[in-house]
Amino acid sequence: MFCKGIRGKHVLKSESVSWVFGLCIYKFLQIYADDCLLKKVFEGSVDYLQVLDEKGSVDAALFPKGLDDSKIIEMYKFLSFTRAVDAKCISLQRQGRLVTYAPSIGQEATQIGSAMAMRQNDIFVPNFRQHGVFIVRGLPLDKFFLYWRGFEEGNMIPQSVKGLPYIVPVATQLLHATGIAFAQKYENKDSAVVSYVGDGGTSEGDFYEAMNFAGVFKVPLVMIIENNQWAISVPRSRQSATETLAQKAFAAGIKCLQVDGNDVIAVYKAVSDAIADSKNGATLIECVTYRMSMHTTSDDPTKYRKDEEVQAWAKRDPILRVRNYLTGKALWSDAMEASMQDEFKKKIDEAVEKAEAFKPDPKDMFEHLYSFMPKALKDEYDDAVNEKFWQA
Amino acid sequence: MQMNMANAINSALDAILTENPTSVMLGEDIGKDGGVFRVTDGLFDKYGPGRVMDTPLAESGIIGVSIGMAIAGMLPIPEIQFAGFSYLGFDQLVSHAARYRSRTRSTFTVPMIVRMPVSGGVRALEHHSESPEAYYSHPGGLIVVEPSSPYDAKGLLIRASHMHDTVMFLEPTMLYRLFKQEVPESSYEVEIGKANKIREGDDLSIITYGTMVNMVKKVVEKKNLSADIVDLRTINPIDDDAIIKSAKKTGKVLIVHEAPRSFGVGAEISARIAEEAIFELDAPIMRVASPSIPYPFPGYEQYYLPNEEKISKAIDKLLAE
Known part of the structure; x- marks a missing residue:
């Protein structure tokens, strides 16, 4: 029984060895067959671009041609001005002088870098946080404050700015960008469209539809994902299981790139290149940045994220590294900084004063629905005036 | 010329495409196929794929992209294959087409004509017989038109192309081929806003x-x-x-x-x-x-x-x- 047992065990063992061996051969053949017989139909990868690192050193090999120090000083001023405007807005909101406000603190490099990459005829399509883009493109600052004081008149954007107004429903504006880009191509114009969406917006159907139409119609479009890691309280990881947001471009057959969104030079380079190549179709650029402040003034981010996370991103501040770069080259001083901030304060205060002097006329609510005033609407207006619901 | 409503709308679209070089049509199956109701028949051959465009199958996309075109100065004429699918583009219509003029105090406008077959009576499958006129009339900012005869259909459509507004042009499916009527071959307008x-x-x-x-x-x-x-x-x-x-x-x-x-x-x-x-x-x-x-x-x-x-x-x- 013992021997039989040994023998039996032995037999069993050798059987199982050959069984495992057979399985290995089978698996090997299967993998081999997959590799040899199945044709690979698609392969893709996403590049990452950083030019100016956290310490303020530049990668000379990647440094964009034609970008000189005077332009970097200009970038620095725009970055700083955007932050000054944000600070003022938060303060005004706390005093009840603005309605709810969405600050852009931490995301300035994405906005300034992309806006400065645009050529004069390029058109931009923002969501509701691209204050830096409006500033670079020359929106009169009082209009900006007028919008955030809650008046449509703030959206009366001068033609020279070449931009659409702030749009609130997330990602819906991207389709307009594709349509405008289509019109540029249709009319043979040498201009591209630069549009913006957040990381949360990439989960919307309109994000995909806009990219997809752009791919099919091969329009001159640059889609920037301003990935600030948070859609109010929902983290980036909850928006998509993909490793990058840039790779979503593969679903629409357009070009893509991931960029250090806190590096104004990298953003500038990525967007300039995408615009230069826009005749060959659209590009999706994911700018990896961080919302240092709240979603809006109604939000309290301490409820859902840790201070350590915020502090880690503070070390990657988009403005500080440009300042380090400039001081390293002796192009900037404390005295220059102080006089710049004084100038900013004056400019901002003037604009606030002008915006606060605006007196709304309720008639304007009625007059801009159609190209004409329908009688039924006119009656509603007249009734309201006659009833003295407001001082007409 | 004797025309049914489908012929009359086709004739109006032809007139608009000829008159306005910035006008384009976009939608599903409107190109070679001439539309599922053949309303756009022949326009693809006459004006080419650059102006009579088949798009990806996405209604929000069709309307949203049209809004962009309109803002940029073109006259887009999107077709939604059946009104029941226009709800996929509802947000673009009520949140943008209806409001763009007012939110910018007429700095930006959205002149476009959104065409779609509406209503039932033709024993169609689910979602193919909707009557959405109340939805689109409610927010304010959209003009909603629904003709009942070939003559009115052509005149109202041409009128819509001369307005700087978003016009929802609702075409009763049942009337496309119900009867014929004398309709001028030349261009003419029927006033919008008048019963x-x-x-x-x-x-x-x-x-x-x-x-x-x-x-x-x-x-x-x-x-x-x-x-x-x-x-x-x-x-x-x-x-x-x-x-x-x-x-x-x-x-x-x-x-x-x-x-x-x-x-x-x-x-x-x-x-x-x-x-x-x-x-x-x-x-x-x-x-x-x-x-x-x-x-x-x-x-x-x-x-x-x-x-x-x-x-x-x-x-x-x-x-x-």
């Missing part, structure tokens, strides 16, 4: 539009009544004057539409008459409409839709008041 008094009478006013106009006309003719028949043609902005004037004249009002009764266009008309002319009525306002339920599968259509008998009985009841 059409298609019959004069003294005993009652019947206010209707779209698929129901012909049915009402038949009933009134069969019964040999002295009735005002008001065809709204434009749902929004509504022609208050025409409605109120007729109501005051006859003192009896019947409203007939295919869309569900509750919260429908009939409720709006009824309220306006009540506000302006209630003491000049000598009977309660009546409505004939579909029941307040979603459009049923085709097997139940005959029980759902208003028909000549329902209209006739309502008229008898109203006249007996």
